[in-house]
Structure formats: C-alpha cells, structure tokens
Amino acid sequence: MSAVVAEHDHHHDDHDHGPAKGILRWIITTNHKDIGTLYLLFALAMFFVGGSMAMIIRAELFEPGMQFVDPQFFNSMTTMHALVMVFGAVMPAFVGLANWMIPMMIGAPDMALPRMNNMSFWLLVAGVLMLASTLFMEGGAPAGGWTLYPPLVLQTGKAFPFAVFSVHLLGISSIMGAINIIATILNMRAPAMTLMKMPLFVWTWLITGFLLIAIMPVFAGAVTMLLTDKFFHTSFFDAAGGGDPVLYQHIFWFFGHPEVYVMILPTFGVASTIIPVFARKPLFGYSSMVYATASIAFLSFIVWAHHMFTVGMPLAGELYFMYATMLIAIPTGVKVFNWTATMWKGSMTFETPMLFSIAFVVLFTLGGFTGLMMSIAPVDFQYHDTYFIVAHFHYTLVPASIFILMAAGYYWLPKWTGHMYNEKIGQLHFWLSTISVNILFFPQHFLGLAGMPRRIPDYAIQFADWNMISSIGGFIFGASQLLFLYIVIDTIRGGTGEKVTDEVWEDAHKHGLEWTLPSPVPYHTFTTPPTVIPTEHI
Amino acid sequence: MKKTKQLFAGLTLLASSQQGAQADYPLNLMSGITKVSNHIYDLHMLILWICVFIGIAVFGTMFYSIFHHRKSKGHKAAQFHENTTVEIIWTIIPTLILVAMAIPATKAVIELDDVQDSEMSIKVTGRQWYWDYQYLDNGIKFESHLDEASEKAHRLANGNPHSVPHYLLNVDNPLVVPVNKKIRFVFTAADVIHSWWVPDLGWKKDANPGFINEAWTLVPKAGTYRGQCTELCGRDHGFMPIVVVAMEQPDYDAWVKKTLAKQEEPVDLADLSREDLMSKGASVYLKNCVSCHQINGSGITGTYPALTASPKVIGPIDPLIGFIQAGTSRMPAFSKLKDDQLAALLTYIRNAPELGNSVGDEIQPKVITPVYND
Numbered sequence: 001m002s003a004v005v006a007e008h009d010h011h012h013d014d015h016d017h018g019p020a021k022g023i024l025r026w027i028i029t030t031n032h033k034d035i036g037t038l039y040l041l042f043a044l045a046m047f048f049v050g051g052s053m054a055m056i057i058r059a060e061l062f063e064p065g066m067q068f069v070d071p072q073f074f075n076s077m078t079t080m081h082a083l084v085m086v087f088g089a090v091m092p093a094f095v096g097l098a099n100w101m102i103p104m105m106i107g108a109p110d111m112a113l114p115r116m117n118n119m120s121f122w123l124l125v126a127g128v129l130m131l132a133s134t135l136f137m138e139g140g141a142p143a144g145g146w147t148l149y150p151p152l153v154l155q156t157g158k159a160f161p162f163a164v165f166s167v168h169l170l171g172i173s174s175i176m177g178a179i180n181i182i183a184t185i186l187n188m189r190a191p192a193m194t195l196m197k198m199p200l201f202v203w204t205w206l207i208t209g210f211l212l213i214a215i216m217p218v219f220a221g222a223v224t225m226l227l228t229d230k231f232f233h234t235s236f237f238d239a240a241g242g243g244d245p246v247l248y249q250h251i252f253w254f255f256g257h258p259e260v261y262v263m264i265l266p267t268f269g270v271a272s273t274i275i276p277v278f279a280r281k282p283l284f285g286y287s288s289m290v291y292a293t294a295s296i297a298f299l300s301f302i303v304w305a306h307h308m309f310t311v312g313m314p315l316a317g318e319l320y321f322m323y324a325t326m327l328i329a330i331p332t333g334v335k336v337f338n339w340t341a342t343m344w345k346g347s348m349t350f351e352t353p354m355l356f357s358i359a360f361v362v363l364f365t366l367g368g369f370t371g372l373m374m375s376i377a378p379v380d381f382q383y384h385d386t387y388f389i390v391a392h393f394h395y396t397l398v399p400a401s402i403f404i405l406m407a408a409g410y411y412w413l414p415k416w417t418g419h420m421y422n423e424k425i426g427q428l429h430f431w432l433s434t435i436s437v438n439i440l441f442f443p444q445h446f447l448g449l450a451g452m453p454r455r456i457p458d459y460a461i462q463f464a465d466w467n468m469i470s471s472i473g474g475f476i477f478g479a480s481q482l483l484f485l486y487i488v489i490d491t492i493r494g495g496t497g498e499k500v501t502d503e504v505w506e507d508a509h510k511h512g513l514e515w516t517l518p519s520p521v522p523y524h525t526f527t528t529p530p531t532v533i534p535t536e537h538i
Numbered sequence: 539m540k541k542t543k544q545l546f547a548g549l550t551l552l553a554s555s556q557q558g559a560q561a562d563y564p565l566n567l568m569s570g571i572t573k574v575s576n577h578i579y580d581l582h583m584l585i586l587w588i589c590v591f592i593g594i595a596v597f598g599t600m601f602y603s604i605f606h607h608r609k610s611k612g613h614k615a616a617q618f619h620e621n622t623t624v625e626i627i628w629t630i631i632p633t634l635i636l637v638a639m640a641i642p643a644t645k646a647v648i649e650l651d652d653v654q655d656s657e658m659s660i661k662v663t664g665r666q667w668y669w670d671y672q673y674l675d676n677g678i679k680f681e682s683h684l685d686e687a688s689e690k691a692h693r694l695a696n697g698n699p700h701s702v703p704h705y706l707l708n709v710d711n712p713l714v715v716p717v718n719k720k721i722r723f724v725f726t727a728a729d730v731i732h733s734w735w736v737p738d739l740g741w742k743k744d745a746n747p748g749f750i751n752e753a754w755t756l757v758p759k760a761g762t763y764r765g766q767c768t769e770l771c772g773r774d775h776g777f778m779p780i781v782v783v784a785m786e787q788p789d790y791d792a793w794v795k796k797t798l799a800k801q802e803e804p805v806d807l808a809d810l811s812r813e814d815l816m817s818k819g820a821s822v823y824l825k826n827c828v829s830c831h832q833i834n835g836s837g838i839t840g841t842y843p844a845l846t847a848s849p850k851v852i853g854p855i856d857p858l859i860g861f862i863q864a865g866t867s868r869m870p871a872f873s874k875l876k877d878d879q880l881a882a883l884l885t886y887i888r889n890a891p892e893l894g895n896s897v898g899d900e901i902q903p904k905v906i907t908p909v910y911n912d
Contacts, residue, residue, distance in 0.1 A: 064699040064706075066692050072773040072838070138840040145770045151747060152730040152772055157841065239748020245731060246746055280609070282619035310733060311744045312725075312751035315651045319644060326636045330629060337628045340600045347615035348608045358604065362597060369589035376639065378646035379582050381741035382567060382575075385733060385768040450564035451737045453768040456776030458692050460707045461700060465562045 019523060027122075030114035031523065032099045033416075038121050039096025040409075044488070046088030046128060047402075051478055053081035058440075058474035061467050066458055074457035075143035080135065082146030086263070087170045088128045090397065093405050094266040095120075095177045098205050100416065102181060104514040104521070105199050107190030107530045112183035120176035127169030134159035134166075145455060147256065148223065150237040150248050154230050161231070164223045171216040178212035181205055190513075190529035196287065197535060199512055203290050204269030207297045211258045211265070214301070219255040222248060246311055253304035261300045264396060265293055267364075267404040268335060271357050274411050275339055277511050278354035279346030282536050285338040292331035292338075299328050309380045318377045325375035329368070336365050351505070352426035356407035359434050360400055367395030370445070385455075388448025394441045399434070406433070406484060413488070414504045418520030419495035421487050429487065432480035439473025510536035568737055571763065572755055575740025577646050584642070588635060650741060653754045656722035660713070664725070664732025664745035664767065667774035667829055671713050674724075678797050682709045683825045684777050690824070692777065693833040707764040710825070712781035714797075716790035717757050725751040730772060736765035736782055744769055757784040774829045805876045807903045812885075815900055819886025822879050826872060827887075835893030846894035851887055855901060858884065878903040 019025045019034065029035060056077050060068050069077070099117065103110055111117050134141040139157015142148065148163075156163065185206045189198070198206075226248070228234040235241020237248045268289075276283045283289065305311075306325040309318060339361050348354070370392040374380045383389060406429075414420050443466040448454075452463045459467065500519045508515040511534055517525050569579035607613045663670035672679040683689075685708040691697035692706070699705045715721055725734060725745040735742030742765075743753040757763075765780040785793060810818070824833075827845075831837050835845035845851050850858060862880065865871030875883065881903040888897040 065697060070773075070838070071776065072841075075770065075773065075775070140841075143773070149731060149770075152770065155730070155772065239746075244749070246749070279607075280615040281617065284618075285620055285625055288620075288625055310742050312746065312749070315648065318647050318651070322643060322647065323640060326640060329636060330632050333632045334625070334629060336596060337625075340596060340603070341621075341624070343600060343603045344607065345613075345616040345618075346603070346607050347613050348604065349610070350608075358600075361600070365593070365596065369593060372589065373582070373585045376581060376585060376643045378578050378643060378650055379585065381650065382578055382582070382737060384742060385735075446563070446565045449567040451568070451765070453735070453766050453776075455770045456766070458699075458706060458776050461705050462562065462564060466564075 028118070030110075030118050032103050032111045032114070032117065033521070033523065035111075035117050035121055036096045036098075036100030037416075039092050039099060039124075042121075042125065042128075043089050043093035043096060043405075044485070046084055046092070048481070048485070049132070050081050050084035050089055051481065053077045053084065054474065055478050057081065058471040060457055061459070062471040063468065064459055064461055064464050069457070071457045072140060072143055075145075075455065076135070076141040078455055079142050079144065079146055080131070083131060083142075084128070085397075086146065086259070087131075090263045090401050090405070091174065092124055094205075094208075094263070094401075095174075095181075097201075097266070097270070097405075097408055097412075098177075098181050101412065101514060102184055102202055102205060103188070104517065104525060105202050105512055106185065106188065106193050107513055107526045107533065108184060108188035109524065109527050111180050112188055113180045116176050117180050120173045120180065123169050123173040123176070127166045127173060130162055130166040130169065134162050137162065147249075147252055148226065149252070150226055150229065150245050153226060161227060164227045167223045168220055171220040174212050175216050178209040178216075182209040182213075185209075190526070190531075190533060192529075192531060192533045196290070197533060199269075200272035200283065200286070200289055200293075201266065201269035204265040204272075204293050207293050208262050208265045211262050211297055211300070215255040215258045215262075218251060219259075222251040222255065225251075246308070249308050249311060250305065253307045254301070256307065257304045258297070258300040260393070260396070261296060263401050264364075265297065267360070267401045268293060270404045270408045270411075271339065271360055273512065274353050274357045274407055275342050275361075276536070277411075277505050277508050278351065278357075279343050279348050280507065281342055281346040283338070284341035284344075285334070288334055289338055292334045295331040296328060299324065299331070303328065306375060306377075306380070309377045310384050322375060322377040326372070329372050329375070332368055336361060336368070349506075351410070352421075352423060352430055353407040353411035355427065355430045355434075356403045356410065359430070360403045360407065363395055363399035363403070363434075363437070367392055367400060370395065383448065385453055386448035387444040387452045387454055390454045391441050391444035391448060394444070398441065399437050403433070406430075409484070409488065411505075412514075413491050414495075414500045415514060415517075415519050415521055417492050417495070418500060419491050419493075420498040420500050421491040421495050423496075425483060425487055425490075429480060429483040432483070433477060436473045436476035436480060440470055440477050441473070443467075443470045443473075507536075510534050570738040570740045571759060571761070572738070572740055572757060574646070574649055574755070575738060577642075577649065578740045581642055581646055585639060588639070592635075650753070653722050653752045655720060656754055657719045658716075659722045659724060660715070661724045661726070662713075662734055662745060664727040664729075664734065664771065664778075666729050666772050667767075667778040668825070669709075669713075669732075669734070669767075669778065669780060670728070671711075673794075676794055676798065678794065678801065680711045680797075680801075681825075682711045682713065682781070684708070684779060685710055686821060686824055689777070689828065690833075693828065704764065706777065707766070707779045707781070709779055709781045712762070712783045714783045714785060714790065714793050715757060716787050717760055717784050718787075720754060720756045723753050723755070725753070731769050732767050732771045732778075733769035734765070734780060735768040736763050736780055738763040738765075739782070742768050757782075760784050760786055760789075777829075805878055805903070807877060809902045809904070810878075810882070812900050815882045815885040815902075816889065818879070819882035819884070820890065822875065822883040823886055823890075826875070827883075830869075833892070835887070835890075835895070845887055852895055852897050855884060855905075856907075859906060877906040880906050 060074055137159040141159055142156050142163045144153035185202055225236040229236055235243040237243045237245045272283055272289055303325045305321040374383045410426055447463055447466050452459055502519050503509040503515040567579055567582050569576055659674040661672040661674055668681055668683040670681050687702045688706050688708055691699045691702045725743050727745040727747040732745045733742050739755045743751050761784055763782045767775055767778045830842040831845050837844040863873045881901045884901040888895050
C-alpha cells in the first residue's frame with residue numbers, strides 16, 4: 001500500500017518533440033493524448049447529434065397523434081439515434097479515454113501503434129459522416145431499427161449500401177483501436193506493472209479489446225450478407241431462396257450482445273477507478289473484479305438469443321438461453337457488492353466525479369434488475385419489444401455508461417488541462433441530470449408493462465400521460481447536458497483559475513500513475529518507465 | 539395551461555396513491571385473462587419482489603455508508619480490501635435465488651410451448667400493415683385493418699385522437715374466437731417480420747416470412763382483448779392493431795354461419811349512386827392505399843408517387859385497372875379487390891376533392907373487366 005512519486009528525467013519545457021502547429025497538428029498527430037482528445041471531442045459532438053434525434057422522438061411522443069414528423073422519418077430517427085449513440089458517441093468516448101489514460105496508467109510513453117491510432121480515428125469520422133449522410137438520401141436514412149433486421153432493412157432506399165459501408169468502416173476502426181489497446185497493454189507496461197497490478201480501467205479495456213476483435217467481423221459479415229442479398233441475388237435471409245431471416249438475428253445478436261458489454265465493461269473500469277479515490281480506501285476485491293469482468297465477457301458470447309425469445313425457438317433453446325442469461329446476474333452482482341463494500345467504512349467526499357459514480361452504481365443496478373426480470377423467458381413474452389425494454393437498456397446506458405463518461409470527464413479534466421472545473425456548476429449538472437434522467441426513463445417501465453410497444457410514432461390514449469412526463473424529463477435532460485458542454489469549454493479555457501496540484505484529488509497518487517505526473521500533463525510522458533507504481537487500488 | 543395541470547396531476551399521483559387513476563397512469567403488468575397469462579404475472583411479481591428486496595438491502599447498505607462514512611463527519615477510512623468469506627456468501631446466495639427462480643420459469647416455458655391437443659387452428663399472416671386471419675377448420679378468411687376513425691385521426695392534420703374510442707387499438711374486422719377452446723395459432727408473414735401481441739393472452743409471437751411459428755391460447759371468458767404489432771415492420775408499424783373478440787360457443791357458431799354466408803355471396807354488380815361509390819371508395823382507399831399515397835394523395839416525394847393529377851390516375855381506366863390488379867415492381871398487386879370495391883376505388887381516386895382530382899366520371903362495377911385474375 002505504499003506509493004512513491006515517479007521521477008521524470010525529461011524537461012517539461014522541452015519543445016523539440018512538441019505538437020505540430022495549427023490544424024495539421026490534429027490531422028497528422030500520432031500522439032496518444034492528441035488522439036484521445038480528438039476521440040473525446042468527436043464523441044461529445046455525436047452525443048449532441050444523437051441527443052437531438054432523441055429530442056425529435058420525444059417531441060413526437062409528447063402527445064398522442066402525429067404532430068411533427070412522418071412515421072418513416074420517426075423510424076429513421078430511432079434507428080439513427082441508436083447507431084449514432086452506440087458507434088459515434090459511447091464507443092469512441094471510451095476509446096478516447098483509453099488513448100489518454102492507458103499509457104499514463106501503465107507507465108508507457110504512447111500507444112504501441114501510433115500511426116494506426118491516427119488512422120482508426122479518421123476512419124471513425126469517415127464512417128460516422130457516411131452514416132449521417134444517409135439522412136439526406138432519396139428514401140431517407142435506414143429506418144429498420146439499429147439491428148438492421150431483414151427483410152425490412154432491405155426496403156431501405158438509396159441509403160442502404162452507404163449504411164452497410166459505414167458499418168464496415170466503423171468496424172475496421174474499432175478493430176484497429178482494439179488491436180492497438182491490446183498491444184499497448186500487453187507490451188508496453190512499466191516493468192513493475194504486472195497484470196494483476198493494473199488499474200481496473202486497463203483490465204476492463206484489455207478484455208473489451210478482445211470482445212471487439214471477436215465481434216466486429218461478425219457484424220461486418222452479417223451486413224455484407226445483407227448487401228449481397230440485396231444486390232447480388234443471394235438468399236442468406238430470404239426464405240424464397242432457401243434462406244432464413246431469423247439467421248440474421250442470430251448472427252446480429254452474436255455480435256450485439258457482446259457489443260453491449262463493450263459499452264459497459266470500460267464503464268465498470270472507470271467506476272472502479274473513481275470510487276476508491278473518493279472513499280479514500282483501496283478497491284474492495286480487486287481480483288474478484290478482474291475475474292467477474294472476464295466471466296461477464298465470456299458469458300456475453302453464449303446468451304445472444306435472449307434477444308429473440310419470441311422469434312420461435314425450440315423449447316431446449318428457450319431454456320438454455322434463459323439459464324445462461326440468468327447466470328450473468330452473479331458476476332454483475334459481485335461487482336455491485338464490491339463497489340458498495342469499497343464505500344463501506346470509507347471516508348467519503350462527494351465531488352462531481354463521485355456523485356456521478358454513485359448514481360451509476362444505483363441506476364445501473366436498477367437496469368440490472370430489469371435485465372434479470374427479462375432473462376426469465378416466459379415473462380419476456382410480455383416484456384419483449386415494449387417500452388419496458390427501452391427503459392431497461394437506457395438505464396444501463398444513460399445513467400450508467402454516459403454518467404460514467406461524465407464522471408471520467410470531471411475526474412481527469414483537471415489532469416489533462418491543468419485547470420479545475422467549476423464544482424458548483426458540476427454539481428448542478430449532476431443533480432439536473434440525475435433527476436431528469438429518472439423522469440425520462442422510469443415511467444417507460446410503466447408504459448411497457450401497460451402494453452406500449454417500442455418503436456411506434458403514435459400511441460393509444462391510455463399511454464398519453466406517462467409519455468408526456470417522460471418527454472418533459474427528456475427535454476430537461478437534453479438541456480442539462482449543455483451545462484456539461486459549457487464546463488468542458490470553460491475548464492479548457494482556465495476553469496476556476498485555481499492551480500491544480502499534480503495529484504488533483506487528495507491522495508490520488510496512491511491510486512494511479514497518472515496522478516504522479518505534472519498537471520497539466522506534458523505532451524510526452526513516461527519516456528522512461530516509472531520504477532515504483534502505486535498499489536492502493538489492488 | 540391544461541398541460542401544466544395534467545403534469546401537476548401526474549406528479550401528485552406519483553407522490554400519493556394511484557387510487558382511481560389506473561386508467562391514466564397504469565403502473566404494472568396486467569394479469570391477463572388466461573391461465574398462462576396469470577402464471578406469467580405471478581412470475582413477474584415474484585421476480586419484481588426479489589429485486590425490490592435485494593435493492594433495499596444493497597441500496598440501504600450503500601446509503602447508510604454514504605450518510606455515516608463521510609469525511610465531513612470525521613470518519614476515518616478503514617483499509618480492508620478483501621474478505622473471502624463475504625465474497626463467497628454473496629456469490630452463493632444469488633446463485634440459490636436464481637435456481638429458485640429457474641424452477642417456476644421452466645414450468646411456464648414448457649406450458650407456453652405445449653400446442654398439442656388443440657381444438658381449432660387459426661393462421662395469422664402479418665402484412666404491411668394489417669393482419670390476415672384464416673380459420674383452418676372452416677375456411678373463414680378476412681383481413682383486419684386499423685379502423686377508419688383512428689386512421690383519419692392520425693393522418694389528418696386536424697385529427698383529434700382523444701375523440702376516437704380505442705384510438706389505434708381498434709380494427710374493422712376483429713378476430714373472433716370461442717371461449718374455453720384450446721386454439722392453436724400458426725404465424726407467418728407475407729413481407730417482413732411482424733409480431734402478434736395481445737397482452738391479456740400473456741404472450742407475443744413473431745410472424746416470420748417463409749416460416750411458421752406456433753402458439754396457443756384458451757380464453758376463459760367472453761370479452762374484447764386488444765393488442766398491437768410489436769416487431770418494427772416499416773412506416774405504419776404503429777398502426778396495425780389486433781383485436782380479439784371471445785364469444786360464448788352459441789354466439790361464435792352464429793358468427794361463423796353469418797360470416798361464411800357473407801363470404802360466399804357473389805359480388806353485387808348492381809349500379810351504385812355516386813355518393814355510395816365515393817364513400818365506399820374512400821373506405822377502400824383508407825385500408826389499402828393511404829399508407830403509401832397518403833391521405834391527400836400527395837405520396838412521398840422520392841418514394842411513393844402522388845395520385846394528385848397523375849396521368850395514370852386521371853387517364854383512361856383500362857390501363858389503370860390493369861395497373862392496380864397486377865401491381866408493379868414497387869406496388870403490390872391488388873387483385874384481391876372485388877369488382878365493386880375496385881369500381882368504387884377508381885371513382886374515388888379520380889374524383890375525390892381531398893385527393894385533388896376531378897375527372898367527373900362514375901365507374902360502375904359492371905364495367906370492370908378483369909385484366910389480371912389470380
């Protein structure tokens with residue numbers, strides 16, 4: 001439990017290897033910090049793009065009847081909202097955090113493959129821009145849901161091949177990012193940084209990296225089969241030619257289920273990094289956290305058809321996927337218990353990162369409970385494809401992944417910029433977000449149980465009141481996020497003006513190598529590996 | 539102002555009880571009417587209470603800690619970081635709970651799956667965007683579309699959903715079933731995947747094109763039960779509800795007799811008045827054409843052609859009849875329309891002011907000559 005601040009033998013004012021000047025710095029950069037910043041800013045921009053689509057959805061659902069948009073456009077909005085949020089906002093944000101933090105957490109000078117790092121970012125931009133461009137094409141953007149189920153998705157207009165190609169680009173980008181992260185973690189750790197001393201964030205990303213490499217080619221394969229079905233007269237998913245539309249669902253969810261863990265495992269990692277610092281205690285059960293993460297990752301590959309309980313599976317299939325899915329509750333439960341035990345008998349303070357992390361533990365657990373409920377196959381015959389499901393996965397994504405990304409922003413921004421954010425506005429952002437996110441999503445449980453299907457632009461009168469409340473929550477939540485944008489800009493430009501120390505948070509240097517570096521962090525760090533590493537987290 | 543009041547009322551109800559407000563603020567799953575739906579409801583409540591119990595324990599511990607173990611109260615941090623006993627306990631207890639839940643869940647899955655010994659079979663075909671029912675035992679078949687009142691309320695700019703009874707949950711021809719008979723449903727689809735869900739029956743089942751799925755029900759009491767399509771199936775996914783009317787056996791028998799008789803009636807080729815042609819045509823249009831060509835005939839630019847001032851629509855009628863009966867690569871064939879329906883439809887699309895056309899003719903059923911016939 002000892003920690004020593006690492007010595008640095010390079011000069012902080014040495015500009016020989018500083019960034020290029022002007023816009024070119026960002027285009028050709030191979031620096032992990034610059035690329036991390038690019039990823040994070042891009043993700044933040046896409047968060048607002050995807051969020052605007054959600055605002056359109058909630059505006060149309062504010063009252064029964066069709067008021068603002070055409071049903072087809074509504075379907076495009078639900079589809080694009082999901083794709084943009086998943087592939088444009090949440091995943092890139094975590095890759096951005098990985099770029100910034102993994103080298104600094106393991107004592108490496110940069111990522112293992114810096115040029116590929118640059119390329120994977122710009123491919124992401126190309127992929128997302130291509131996806132967004134489908135909004136302006138004849139026949140509109142894809143409107144068959146983010147799962148792109150055939151035969152419906154084959155009815156997409158001119159946008160179809162562009163959507164498929166953008167999935168390919170996003171897949172290549174993700175795989176390159178994953179390879180880079182794995183190579184960095186396995187090869188570039190400081191000598192003293194053994195695997196079982198790595199911070200949990202590094203561990204969760206190592207496992208997530210393998211998930212990504214395993215699943216992205218599967219998704220690329222599935223959409224390529226859609227492409228050949230549409231343009232080259234194959235019949236993978238067309239019964240008339242001997243194919244099966246349900247085959248697509250199996251392939252998709254073999255990708256799709258691990259994909260949701262791609263978004264949640266790094267979330268767990270950040271939470272496990274932040275909570276001990278503000279509880280002033282070591283993380284409870286470090287090794288069980290690592291094993292639980294690995295178990296969840298393994299289980300994620302063998303439970304996919306729980307997304308398809310009503311598709312018409314044999315009895316044995318229903319039972320197997322039900323039992324396997326229920327098992328996920330065990331390692332997930334271990335994680336929640338460990339976070340609670342980490343807080344227990346701590347000496348807690350409640351700065352914004354901690355507030356978001358606590359809200360994450362509570363609200364993610366709510367999402368976990370509904371997940372457990374819908375693992376029970378017969379009950380899922382009622383829940384499936386209703387707003388109960390919408391409420392479930394939004395609880396596991398918005399007040400979980402998104403909240404933790406916010407927490408990470410507040411937690412590391414002072415280290416990145418050397419400036420302190422405005423704590424008052426940060427806490428205001430937290431409370432507005434937490435209250436409104438519940439007004440937004442909690443009533444959706446009731447709507448789903450009462451019988452409202454998902455992905456409908458209009459609904460029966462008995463669903464009107466909860467929908468209106470949900471929409472109001474949505475508008476407040478959406479507006480509150482502008483505060484975060486303000487805080488990020490304000491902090492970059494100087495924040496409160498308070499000079500932050502190297503460790504920023506009290507005794508943080510005992511928890512992670514990044515807090516042994518100066519604030520703001522120099523352009524190049526750990527050009528020689530640190531010899532002593534903090535071990536408070538294990 | 540009304541909205542603010544409604545919101546206020548909603549929040550008040552949230553805070554207090556929901557007494558008397560069940561209709562507007564439904565909270566829980568309905569127990570439904572069948573044995574299966576009741577078993578599912580019981581399972582749902584069991585799991586819900588288990589989750590509530592675990593939630594109270596975990597969140598209770600956490601919030602106790604948050605209130606007491608804080609630095610501002612001078613609490614000094616303990617430094618423990620593992621406890622094997624505790625970790626084993628909190629792995630084993632959830633495992634036991636899961637096993638306990640798996641037992642009734644398995645029973646319910648087996649019950650849902652058992653379609654044997656059914657007394658009658660109904661084939662359900664999902665289509666964009668209506669349901670097609672076929673009684674395999676007596677040959678009754680019909681289409682079930684969203685009712686006209688809902689159709690108009692959601693399509694017209696000045697439509698008022700609040701004035702429509704069972705808005706979006708009503709159909710022109712409900713599925714009629716007898717009570718206390720084990721009914722086997724077979725599901726398929728003609729175009730894309732749909733899903734047939736009536737919450738009161740306790741389940742939904744996907745209708746996959748080219749494949750058959752099975753499910754069963756036994757409705758114990760007469761009544762009307764409503765549901766919706768629950769698999770995204772395109773633009774009008776939200777507008778293809780399901781209504782099941784369960785009848786006592788004698789009523790059902792009478793319905794079968796009446797429906798069969800009507801089904802076998804020959805098409806009435808007698809001339810109709812202009813008003814009758816137009817109103818009948820409007821109704822055919824609402825069921826079959828409005829999804830693509832829109833209620834004002836404007837179509838969707840770049841996707842579906844407009845009918846307003848279309849040379850195909852206001853031109854000679856024989857090519858138009860052929861066009862509608864045979865379909866095109868983009869438009870399905872409407873050979874299912876009877877001569878009287880087709881005549882009314884033609885009159886309507888050529889003359890309806892709401893579509894912006896006024897050819898000024900009347901097309902009578904007897905002038906329809908089949909260009910294409912299946």
